[in-house]
Amino acid sequence: MGLGGPRREFGATSEGVKPRRRTSPSTQRGPAPIRTQRKVELRANGPKIAPEKLLARMPWSSLRPLLAGSDSDRELAIARLRTFGLELLRWNQGVSNLVSHDDELRLVDRHIAESLAGVAILNKLGCKEIVDFGSGGGFPALPLALAGVGKHWTLVESRRNKTLFLRRALQELGAGQIDVVTARLESVIADDPESLRCDGFTSRATMKAAPTLVMAAQIVEPGGFAVLWKGSGVTEELAADESWQESWNVPVVHPIADGPNSILVFERKK
Numbered sequence: 001m002g003l004g005g006p007r008r009e010f011g012a013t014s015e016g017v018k019p020r021r022r023t024s025p026s027t028q029r030g031p032a033p034i035r036t037q038r039k040v041e042l043r044a045n046g047p048k049i050a051p052e053k054l055l056a057r058m059p060w061s062s063l064r065p066l067l068a069g070s071d072s073d074r075e076l077a078i079a080r081l082r083t084f085g086l087e088l089l090r091w092n093q094g095v096s097n098l099v100s101h102d103d104e105l106r107l108v109d110r111h112i113a114e115s116l117a118g119v120a121i122l123n124k125l126g127c128k129e130i131v132d133f134g135s136g137g138g139f140p141a142l143p144l145a146l147a148g149v150g151k152h153w154t155l156v157e158s159r160r161n162k163t164l165f166l167r168r169a170l171q172e173l174g175a176g177q178i179d180v181v182t183a184r185l186e187s188v189i190a191d192d193p194e195s196l197r198c199d200g201f202t203s204r205a206t207m208k209a210a211p212t213l214v215m216a217a218q219i220v221e222p223g224g225f226a227v228l229w230k231g232s233g234v235t236e237e238l239a240a241d242e243s244w245q246e247s248w249n250v251p252v253v254h255p256i257a258d259g260p261n262s263i264l265v266f267e268r269k270k
Contacts, residue, residue: 049104051089055082058108066116067147068123080146080173081112087169088137096161098137115140115204117256118227118263122149125225125265127200130154133185133216134206136162138169140229141202145178153178154196156185189218197221204229210241213266217247222270232260 060078067074085107092098103110118140122130128151132141135155145153155178157163163182170178181188188196196219203212209228216226226248230237238244238251244266251264 048093051086051093054089054104054107055085057105058085060108063108063113063116066113066119068119069148073148077147080175081143083173084138084142084146084169085112087172088165091165091168092137095165098162098165111137111139112143114229114256114261115143116147117254118144118202118229119147119149121254121263121265122200122202122227125200125227127198127225127227128152129198130200130202131156131196131198131216131219133201133203133212134158135166135180138166140204141178142166142169144202145175146173150200151177154181154198155179156181156183156188156196158182158184185215189215193219199224201226202228205231208241209234209237209264210244213244213248217244217268220268222268224268226266226268228264228266229256230262230264234262234264 060082063078063081064074067077069077088098088107089104092101092104099107099111122144127149130141130150130152131154133156135141135157136159138155141153141155144150155163155166157166157180160182163180166180170180198219199221201216201220201224203216203226206212209230212228213226220226228234247269248266249269251266254263254265256262
């Protein structure tokens with residue numbers, strides 16, 4: 001949802017079956033083999049669908065309203081997002097999980113669109129140097145960067161299999177001004193916080209809000225912003241641990257479409 005949508009202050013309501021053997025008439029047939037378990041397994045896991053076919057089923061045109069710029073800018077962004085999606089699905093099916101297999105068909109709706117809900121928000125904030133914490137499969141950072149948000153991104157992810165994917169995706173995309181760091185964020189902050197100095201910080205579905213904000217306060221400049229993608233329990237998270245209030249103003253909450261998730265914008269106290 002862009003900035004023109006509803007806003008509220010924090011706290012406000014707002015394999016196959018084997019063929020049967022031929023038997024002579026004098027041979028008595030036993031009961032048919034039980035195949036129920038096999039059928040359940042097929043339904044639960046589903047057959048693999050080629051990534052290209054999966055991409056063709058997805059509602060890419062629904063992303064246009066979330067993107068900025070001219071029509072040609074938006075079409076270019078969607079083409080790059082499709083390339084990113086193709087690399088993610090190939091990796092997800094052949095190397096290691098980046099998203100759940102149940103989410104593969106919902107890649108656009110569940111992951112890319114939710115990430116792009118932050119385009120208008122971050123563009124309005126004017127963030128240029130952005131650190132993304134716990135980047136995983138690239139959300140929300142890569143969709144945002146491919147949509148033209150920010151000038152330079154640093155993606156911090158501690159799991160090597162995921163940073164290998166991120167570097168692979170960036171190579172295929174030819175995307176510049178994006179660095180990938182394989183490390184725990186707290187370790188980089190302890191060793192060299194200046195390398196992560198930024199005016200914008202993003203995180204989606206990582207750790208709880210308060211400890212995330214405590215770390216972010218050590219690298220975000222005064223007057224900068226932390227933008228967190230959170231679920232419906234964020235109000236309780238923030239109320240249970242108020243340590244974040246020392247460095248951050250009360251957030252503005254932007255609901256994401258009609259779902260339970262929101263984007264919270266915290267401004268670093270000056």
